[in-house]
Amino acid sequence: MLKYSQSTPTAKLTHHPNSASALFASSEKRNLILCLVLVVATLAVYNVVNQNGFVNYDDDVYVTANRHVQAGLSWETIRWAFGSFDAANWHPLTWISHAADFQLFKLNPAGHHYMNVLLHCANVVLLFLLFVQATQRTWPSLATAAIFALHPLNVESVAWVAERKNVLSMLFLLLALWAYQRYVSKPNIARYGAVFLLFACGLMAKPQVITLPFLLLLWDYWPLHRLQFGATRGGDRMRLGWLVLEKVPLLALSAGSAIVTIAAQQSGGAVRSAIEYPFSVRIENAVAAYFDYIGRLLRPVRLAPMYPHPGESLLAWQIGLAALFVIAVSVLVVRFRERRYLVVGWLWFLGALVPMIGLVQVGQQATADRYMYLPMIGLLFILCWGSANWAGERKTRVFSLLAAAAIILVALGALTYRQVGYWHDSETLWTHAAAVTKDNYVAHVNLGETFLTQERTEEAAAHFRAAVQIRPGDPAAHLNLGTCERRQKNYAPALQEDQAVLRLTSDKGLRTYALVNLGSDYRHLKDYARARESYGAALQVNPETARAFVGLGLLAEKAAAFDEAAKNYTRAVELEPSDVGYLLLSRALQASGQTASSQSALESAQRISPDFDRAQQAVRDMLAE
Structure with missing residues (x-):
């Protein structure tokens, strides 16, 4: 057995390595091989997505019924993308990416899905290379990237066409982080400009990356070790004030993005009122959400595309348990703060989730799997670096570590493969969602809409009634019940349902649909003056409503x-x-x-x-x- 010691002659070590050891002798070759392994594993798990179709969950808004996207790449499309608040968002690069997909694939869903998978693969590889470069530790970096690649929580971001914005914005965030590391190694305006530009691109893909300046401060603390409390400026370490000052241009971008995003969401009627969700309820749900997200990371089963907001139904013990858990972990992190990855990982998780935690309630969800695409990385710091350090301190055998890692990754891959299958079509998706969640009125509404498109009106109506029973004030359920009544030529009941929608929502999309349907109700009831008035009102809300022009x-x-x-x-x-x-x-x-x-x-x-x-x-x- 060859033993390495100071007395061992150099010539003795120059034995002829086999091809495998030669490949891993160079860090560049080793990293290249590990990147290929990550990509192959990701593609193997997600390849089944090419059998999936579009689903009735915003895929129409983003692709299948969007005439601007279906115009393909053109200057007119680009102009529209930068000037549009459609889908209650301002994300021009996301629109442009969808237009590029349509130019290439038309309405073949396989192409749209696979672009998401390739972007996810790129994110996995970037994550691995970034961590290796910053920490100089290959195996914890590999474990972090592998779990990120194969974790079922990320299926929603990858297997859902309309969630292109998630994987695309993450790509730009990781590139910005890579550019920041280059800037830190040799600060100059050009390199800082690259960080600024890539961050701007990330915000124009999805504003979830708005917390990047905060994440860069954490990155300064660990693994870059630029931040030293109490130190003076000089050398490689700086005071917090200097590092915050360095981030001011990026903070200005964040502030601008926040203003535009709120304007877009208010314009689309997506922001929920304080009457519907009082601030106390939002705080309670936010605390419970942090607890739920950690639970889903550790036990990723019974996942669904929608977890309806509980409103005031959370019990005191549930809120108390969640708050106690968050406080306890925070205390432990402070207690062991010399392990900087614990501080960075925990604050990354808490901070990156702030824009999506529901303090400004947008939509009907309490939590969403897609919201963990970026925050998850913080928890993976804790798990992977903590496990590596624990194993190193106890000199755990490499074989035992590899076996445990392999079992975990195979289990995650199997769960992800199964979860991708649930996104095969709308009926499969919402049947599963209704089965694994309680009182999911959104699942019932979307399942009913699926049956409507299949001319299964009675089955559809049953699901809409179930949604109304769970949540009597849900406008989408009433809108679709009106459609069921109209199909059965019950125009007076249909009229009542459409009027209910107008009372219940400020969402521009739903109001437009309801006004057009109201015009059809009046037209069938021979009240042509009110029919014309309703179609005109629909065009005032959205001047590009084709159905209103047909009615007129x-x-x-x-x-x-x-x-x-x-x-x-x-x-x-x-x-x-x-x-x-x-x-x-x-x-x-x-x-x-x-x-x-x-x-x-x-x-x-x-x-x-x-x-x-x-x-x-x-x-x-x-x-x-």
Whole structure:
């Protein structure tokens, strides 16, 4: 057995290594191989995603029903992306990435899904290389990256097309962190400018990365060791004040992003009022959420795309237990603060979650798996570096460590593979969500919407009624119940449901749908004046509502105003080209004597229609109403 000691001659050590040991003799080669292993493992677990379709959970907003995205990459699309508050967000780079995907893949979901997977792979590799460079410790860095790659909590961010913004913003954050490390090694304006630019790009993908200046201060403390409390400026260490001052331009970006984000969310009606969620309730839910997130990290089962906000239903003992846990961990971290990774990991987790913890309540969720994509890294610091140090202090055998790590990673990979399958289609996704959560009215609404698209009206109505029973004030459930009533030609009950939606929500998207539906209700009830008024009100909320223009066109045809009808139908097909829209336009043009234009519209309908006979029957039904 070869023993290394100071007395061992150099010549004795120059034996002929085998090919495996030669590959790992160089840190660059070793890291390259480990990066390839990480990518292969990630692709192996997520490859099944190419069998998944789009789901009825914002995929329509971001891709399948977004005419700007479906215009592909163009200057007009880019202009719209930078000026749009659509989806209650300002994230132009996310819109542009979706437009690029559509340019490449059209509506083939496999391409859209796989781009998310490739971005996740890039994040995994960047995470590993960043940690190796900053800490000079390969195996804890590898463990952190591997768990991040394979953990089921990240499935929502990767397997959901509409959550492109999560993986894309993380890419820019990690690149900004890498640029920051280069800046620290040799400070100059150009390198700082790279940090600033990459941070700006991250914010333009999703403002979840808004806490980067705070995370950089933690990075200064560990692993860069730039921050030393009580030290004077000089050498490699600085006082906190100097390091905060260094982050002022980045803090200005964060402040600007916060202002724009709040404006976008308020514009879209996504911010919930203090009446609906009082501040005391938000604090209670935030404390409980921190506890829940740690639980899901350690036991990632029964995961769902939506965990409805509990409102005031949390019990005192639940809040107390969660608060006690957070305080206890914080005390332990302070007690063992000489292990800097504990301080950084815990504060990273707490701080990175602040924008998504619900103090400003956006949406209906209490927590969301996708919100852990960035904060998870802090807890992985604690787990992986803590385990490595514990094993080193006790001189644990390498084989035992490898076996334990392998078992954990295989288990995580198996759970992730299964979780990806739940995102196969809308029915599978929401059936699973309803099964693993309690009183999930959102799951019932979305499952009902799935059945509506499949013409399973009775099953759909049952789920909408279940949602209303759980949450009587849910506007989406009432909106869809109205659709069920309308399909069964019960126009008066449908009218009541649509009016309920307008009373219950300020969300612009839901109000637009309700106003258009209200116009259809009045039109079927022969109240044409109120129908016109409702369609007009919908266009005031959203001037690009194609269905409202179709409704106005039908009203114009009733009045034999065919030129006006053609004008409205023309605008409708400009906004949302459809076979039914072009057929309506063709008939109106024919009736107004524009034969050539009518023929052109007819040909457009035939060209884009997946089922021309069905489209013709739909038009006959609409005109007969």
